[in-house]
Amino acid sequence: MTExxxxxxxxxxxxxxxxxxxxxxxxxxxxxxxxVLGANGxxxxxxxxxxxxxxxxxxxxxxxxxxxxxxxxxxxxxxxGISHVPEGREVFPFLTVHENLMMGAxxxxxxxxxxxxxxxxxxxxxxxxxxxxxxxxxxxGGEQQMLAIGRALMSHPRLVLLDEPSLGLSPILVNDxxxxxxxxxxxxxxxxxxxxxxxxxxxxxxxYGYVLEVGRVVMEDTAERLRDKEDIKExxxxxxxxxxxxxxxxxxxxxxx
Amino acid sequence: xxxxxxxxxxxxxIGCIYALVALGFVLIYKATEVVNFAQGELMxxxxxxxxxxxxxxxxxxxxxAAGAILGxxxxxxxxxxxxxxxxxxxxxxxxIMLTIGIGYVxxxxxxxxxxxxxxxxxIDTPFSAEGLPLLTxxxxxxxxxxxxxxxxxxxxxxxxxxxxxxxxxxxGVAMQATSQNQxxxxxxxxxxxxxxxxxxxxxxxxxxxxxxxxxxxxxIDTNMGxxxxxxxxxxxLGGFGSIPGAIVGGLTIGIIESLxxxxxxxxxxxxxxxxxxxxxxxxxxxxxxxxxxxxxx
Ligand SMILES: Nc1ncnc2c1ncn2[C@@H]1O[C@H](COP(=O)(O)OP(=O)(O)OP(=O)(O)O)[C@@H](O)[C@H]1O
Ligand SMILES: [Mg+2]
Numbered sequence: 001m002t003e004x005x006x007x008x009x010x011x012x013x014x015x016x017x018x019x020x021x022x023x024x025x026x027x028x029x030x031x032x033x034x035x036v037l038g039a040n041g042x043x044x045x046x047x048x049x050x051x052x053x054x055x056x057x058x059x060x061x062x063x064x065x066x067x068x069x070x071x072x073x074x075x076x077x078x079x080x081g082i083s084h085v086p087e088g089r090e091v092f093p094f095l096t097v098h099e100n101l102m103m104g105a106x107x108x109x110x111x112x113x114x115x116x117x118x119x120x121x122x123x124x125x126x127x128x129x130x131x132x133x134x135x136x137x138x139x140x141g142g143e144q145q146m147l148a149i150g151r152a153l154m155s156h157p158r159l160v161l162l163d164e165p166s167l168g169l170s171p172i173l174v175n176d177x178x179x180x181x182x183x184x185x186x187x188x189x190x191x192x193x194x195x196x197x198x199x200x201x202x203x204x205x206x207x208y209g210y211v212l213e214v215g216r217v218v219m220e221d222t223a224e225r226l227r228d229k230e231d232i233k234e235x236x237x238x239x240x241x242x243x244x245x246x247x248x249x250x251x252x253x254x255x256x257x
Numbered sequence: 258x259x260x261x262x263x264x265x266x267x268x269x270x271i272g273c274i275y276a277l278v279a280l281g282f283v284l285i286y287k288a289t290e291v292v293n294f295a296q297g298e299l300m301x302x303x304x305x306x307x308x309x310x311x312x313x314x315x316x317x318x319x320x321x322a323a324g325a326i327l328g329x330x331x332x333x334x335x336x337x338x339x340x341x342x343x344x345x346x347x348x349x350x351x352x353i354m355l356t357i358g359i360g361y362v363x364x365x366x367x368x369x370x371x372x373x374x375x376x377x378x379x380i381d382t383p384f385s386a387e388g389l390p391l392l393t394x395x396x397x398x399x400x401x402x403x404x405x406x407x408x409x410x411x412x413x414x415x416x417x418x419x420x421x422x423x424x425x426x427x428x429g430v431a432m433q434a435t436s437q438n439q440x441x442x443x444x445x446x447x448x449x450x451x452x453x454x455x456x457x458x459x460x461x462x463x464x465x466x467x468x469x470x471x472x473x474x475x476x477i478d479t480n481m482g483x484x485x486x487x488x489x490x491x492x493x494l495g496g497f498g499s500i501p502g503a504i505v506g507g508l509t510i511g512i513i514e515s516l517x518x519x520x521x522x523x524x525x526x527x528x529x530x531x532x533x534x535x536x537x538x539x540x541x542x543x544x545x546x547x548x549x550x551x552x553x554x
Contacts, residue, residue, distance in 0.1 A: 054440060073450075074443035083444070090441040092434045103434050106427070107446035155446065 003066065005030040005159055005191050006051070006082075011060030011070070013043075013050045020046040021057070022215035028159070028208075033185050033192045035202040035223065038212035044195040045087050047212070048161045051193075052084040053077040064159065079107050083157035087164050087195075089148040093137030097128055100136045100147055104154030113156065120188075121150040124180050142173045149177070153184065159191045160184075166198045174198065178205055203227045259397055264515045270405035271474070272511020273412035277467035278488035279495065279503040280419075281460035287436040287498050288456045291341070291352045295360035296464055297485025302363065303329045303465025304477045305373055311380045313372055318382055326465045333461025337454040345450070360482065367479045377476040382407070384473065408470045415466055416504060419459070423500075432456060487514075490534040496544030505545060509533065 004027035013021040020043045028034045038044050049055040051062050053074040062070040069077050074084070083104075092100050101121060105114045122129040125146040131139060136147055145165055152160055162181065166174040182205040185192050196202035203209060203223045211219040211226070221229070278296055285293045293299075306328045311321035336359070344355060368375050384407045388400030423429040435442040435452045443449050468481070475481060491510045495502025510530045517529035537545065 052444065054443065073448075074440075075446045075448050078444060078446035086441065086444060090438055090444075092437045092441065094437055095430065095434060099430055099434075102427075103431065103442075103445045103447070106431055151445070 002029055004028055005065060006193070007061075007063040008047075008051065009061045009063070011047075011050055011057040011062065013046050013055055013057045015046075020215055021050060023060070024212070024215070024217055025060075026210050026217065026220070028191055028193055030158075030191055031185075031189050032207040033182070033194060033205055035194045035196055035199075035206035035209045036212055037196060037199045037202060037209060039197065041214075042212040043215040044212055045163055046215075048084060048086075048163050048193070048195055051077075052082060052161060054084075078155065078157075081158040082161065083152035083155050083159070084161045085148045085152045085163060085165065087167065089141075089144040091136040091139070091144050091147050091151070094135055096133055097136055097139070097147060098132045100151050101128070101154050104151035107155060114154070117154055117156055121153050124153075124184065125150050142169050142177075145169060145177060146180075149181070153188075153190075157190065159193065162192060162194045164195055164197060166196060166201060174201055178202075181205060199226075259392070259394060259399055261516075263399055264519055265512050266399070266401055267405065268512035268515025269508055270408040270511070271514070272508035273408050274467050274471050274484065274507070275488045275491045275511050276504040276507025277412060277415065277463050277470075278485060279492040279507045280416075280500060281464045281467075282485075282489060282492040283495070283498060283500055283503040284456055284460045284463075286492075287500075288432060289341075289453050290349065291356065292349075293460070294353065294356045294485065294489075295363060295482075296460070296488065297482030298360040298363035298367075299329060299333065299461045299464035299482075300468040300471070300484065301367060301477075301479060301482040302332065302468070303461070304468030304472045304481060305367060305370075306465065307469045307472065308378050308380050308477050309372065312378065318380070321380070322466075322469045325469055326462045329465035330458040330462040333464075334454045334458040336461070337457035341457070342450060342453070345453075360485075364479050364482065373479070375479060377478040379476055380469075380472050382473045386473070404473050411466065411470055412504075415463060419463075419500075428452075428455070487530050490530045494534055494537055494544060496546040499544070499546035502544060502546030509545075 006028040008024060008026050010023050010025055011021055012019060012023055024047060036044055036047065046055065050057050050070070053069065053072045053076065056071045060070070061068050064080055064082060067080070069080060092103065095103070101118060105117065108114055127143055128147060128150055131143065136144065139147060149162070149165065165177055165181065169177065178201050181192060181194070184190055194202055194206060203226055206223040209221065209223050209226045210217050278300055281296045281299065282293060285291055303325050307321045307325035310316045310324045311318055316324065340359065341355070344351065367373055382404070384403035386402050386404050388402050390398050390400050392399040423433055431442065431447045432452055432455070434445065435447055435449055439449060471481070471484070487510060488507065491506035492503050494509060495504070495506030510533065513529050513533050514526050518526035
């Protein structure tokens with residue numbers, strides 16, 4: 001048994017009086033891709049923000065490589081080895097593509113290492129090389145997503161948090177980007193926590209998955225078994241008509257826990 | 258015609274002062290979203306620092322000027338670290354009230370410091386106020402004083418240094434990144450709170466430079482910070498978020514004041530800045546240099 005690289009235990013996170021995360025626990029083994037699935041408002045983004053320190057949990061702990069990191073500022077969490085690719089890319093719009101990438105390496109001093117990682121990122125995303133001198137705000141949505149992922153890799157992180165990389169992209173591009181995420185994981189050994197609504201794509205590359213509903217984990221299993229589960233198919237893989245989606249709650253599932 | 262050019266030239270030098278103070282407003286606002294209404298008071302403190310070093314302690318002008326700028330950078334850093342950081346994240350209104358309070362307290366405190374008081378002081382500068390002829394025709398001639406030349410030259414120099422700093426240094430680019438997207442900057446490992454303090458240091462340093470340059474023209478007194486009331490419209494004119502905008506805005510207001518003071522009836526000089534501001538805002542609400550993309554936080 002290996003020690004998990006990330007262990008989240010019973011965290012509760014609030015927006016003022018609103019409880020967005022209601023006691024979530026999960027763990028990620030090193031070198032794996034773990035996905036967190038959930039509908040709009042399930043608390044996926046809040047979970048990632050709590051891990052990366054953008055939000056503080058009221059209760060519970062987040063341990064990275066055995067050290068507690070909850071309630072630290074995001075820049076310190078990042079220095080510990082966690083890179084966060086936020087929902088909606090959030091590139092620096094008036095900096096060039098190259099400057100954006102170099103900001104990803106802000107915490108590093110090893111010139112050769114930075115150069116190596118820059119070549120690596122440009123190898124995964126050749127379009128960024130062509131756009132190197134252009135302002136990031138002028139890129140297409142897909143290019144911005146690639147830039148956001150590339151920028152996160154520039155810190156040579158051991159864990160990458162990816163928040164809905166498929167958001168607003170065409171199916172072909174989603175396919176490309178997920179292929180690259182998988183390659184980064186296999187080739188670099190980078191552990192990945194992937195938040196998605198596109199369960200089909202996420203489960204196709206993940207090793208393990210959690211399903212979130214209104215701030216709780218309602219199901220967890222290996223990706224392989226989740227792919228076969230009836231409920232998942234209904235909710236996320238679009239196997240049933242869309243009408244039933246909003247009405248069904250995870251009542252039956254919840255009683256399992 | 259020469260008359261007009263002369264007025265523009267005179268207006269440019271005071272415009273440079275407005276531009277430097279406006280630059281301080283913009284730097285702080287862009288990065289931290291705080292409108293620092295104490296910017297003029299930072300300038301006042303800078304001028305008093307220089308006065309203390311040069312007139313009271315007898316240092317040379319250059320050491321006094323450099324000391325005032327460095328001293329104010331430290332002061333600005335500490336002001337952010339000690340006073341503003343604890344209230345970070347409060348509503349914008351609270352932060353604005355706080356900076357207005359800082360300005361108010363600064364004026365009172367400056368009046369209490371031994372040797373400063375409420376009188377007006379001058380500092381000795383190596384620049385004469387005498388006009389150097391640039392161009393002479395039969396009836397009149399175009400002149401500029403060493404004083405005005407020093408203001409324009411120093412402003413150009415400071416702008417060039419700041420430009421290079423923001424453009425080419427790692428921490429400068431990180432400051433730009435922070436002002437474009439604060440949360441993303443955090444995710445890059447940029448220590449956002451320290452960046453804020455550094456921005457305050459730079460703004461205070463630029464304000465001090467403005468104070469030192471202005472001192473020979475208007476004398477130093479505790480109310481000289483009210484020049485912020487001219488610099489503020491300059492910053493808005495330029496789009497309040499654009500650094501070149503602040504400089505163009507400052508120059509515009511300085512020049513228009515100078516022209517209004519000569520061609521228009523008395524009294525127009527002081528409101529000219531606001532009339533221009535209103536006109537520009539009606540025609541181009543985002544200011545002369547406003548960025549079309551709204552920033553996200
Ligand atoms: N800034 C905020 N203030 C108050 N409530 C918020 C805020 N942001 C999110 N919430 C609430 O917290 C809950 C979880 O939101 P979160 O953004 O984590 O969902 P999500 O799973 O990422 O959804 P999506 O798939 O739409 O991105 C939602 O009920 C949402 O309304
Ligand atoms: Mg989300």
